[in-house]
Structure formats: structure tokens, C-alpha cells
Amino acid sequence: VSFHAKYLLTGMLFCGKCGGRYYLRNSGKYRYYSCYSRTKQMREMIKDPGCKNKNWKADELERIIDAKVREVLHSPKLVADIAASRPQPTPIIENTKIEKRIREIDRSIARLMELYQKDDIPAEVLGDSTNKLYTEKTALQGSATPEPESTVLPFDLAQELIANAAEVWDFADDEQKRRIMQGLITRIVLTDDD
Numbered sequence: 602v603s604f605h606a607k608y609l610l611t612g613m614l615f616c617g618k619c620g621g622r623y624y625l626r627n628s629g630k631y632r633y634y635s636c637y638s639r640t641k642q643m644r645e646m647i648k649d650p651g652c653k654n655k656n657w658k659a660d661e662l663e664r665i666i667d668a669k670v671r672e673v674l675h676s677p678k679l680v681a682d683i684a685a686s687r688p689q690p691t692p693i694i695e696n697t698k699i700e701k702r703i704r705e706i707d708r709s710i711a712r713l714m715e716l717y718q719k720d721d722i723p724a725e726v727l728g729d730s731t732n733k734l735y736t737e738k739t740a741l742q743g744s745a746t747p748e749p750e751s752t753v754l755p756f757d758l759a760q761e762l763i764a765n766a767a768e769v770w771d772f773a774d775d776e777q778k779r780r781i782m783q784g785l786i787t788r789i790v791l792t793d794d795d
Contacts, residue, residue: 609663609775610634610789613782617792619649625659632659634791655793666782666789673785674767699741706738 614623616636623634624642634657637646713730716722766781773781 609779609782610666613786613789615788615790616648616652616654617790617795618654619652621648621652622646623657623791626656633657634659634662636791654791657791662791670778670782670785671767671770674763674770699744703738703741706734706741710734 610623611625612622614634615621616623616638619636619638621636621638623636624646626633626635626640626642635642636652636654636656637643638649638652639654639656641647641650710731713722713727713734717724717727763785766784769777770781
């Protein structure tokens, strides 16, 4: 079962003082985003019982975040800066050597099969030789370092997605805005008025 957030900023807000999460408190008349550590609402969510970080009026904080999101959505330079600042995966050199040796093994097996088809090599020699090569190949495949999946979005695709999001933002409901924000924002850290 996937978590379905009820409020615009739920799950994105973190306390800059204790590292705890913020949640929306609804008093009936006012809505506030508060640090769990400060309110001590849920014992398992408390990071520092002495936390005194600011409570934010929900409308005020949502207005500030909305303005920041609009700034990102309408700033090609900011998009370029974000894309450039993302860490680029480093190639794993050892895998290149392993892949080269695996290709050599595949060529050796193919040559042995050709020799066998021409009756130039006995079946038992073919069996022993190919078994050794397959064993080495399997060991090499197991020793290769898994390539990390790239989480970097190509710049042109990021530009296109952000341009589409900018067009949608003004007419989006809270759920659509949440989805857009989740694509742009990893976390929002609140420290007093910052």
C-alpha cells in the first residue's frame, strides 16, 4: 500500500535543528506545520525533546514554497544549474577489463567450436577446454561491480518536463502540485525563519 499524503507539503518538511519531520496541525481555526520533536505528538518521531524550532502557519509556508517552485519552473538557468550540480556517475574501470576478458573467452569458445565442427579437435578436449573457459567466464561475471543505475535526468528531458510542469502549475490541484514538487524537491529544511 503506497502512502497518500493529505496535505501539500507532507513528507517534505524537516527540522533544521533536530532533523525531525514537520507535520500539519489543524486546530480548527488555524493550520500549522510543526516539528514532531517540539510538539511531542508521536513519541517515535521525536528526535530532540528540547527542540524549539518555529511553528509555521500553513498558508504562509505554502505561499513561500509556491513562490520558490514558480521561480524554478520559470528559470531555465536555474534548471541548468541544478542539472550541472547533480553528481555524475564515475565509470568503473575494473569492469572494462572484466568485459574485455569475457569477450576474449567468448571468441576462444567460438574458435574451439569451429575446430570441433571441422573434426580438428576431439570432443573430450573440446569439453575440457570449454568447461574451463565457462568457469572462468562465470567467475568474471560474478566479480563485476554492478553499475549504479543512473538517477541523473538528461538535461533536455529535464527542461521539457519542467516546461510542461510550469504550464500545468497554475491550474493544478494540490495532488498534481505535490507530484510536481516531488520531482523537483528532495526535502525542505526549516530552521527558525529560514
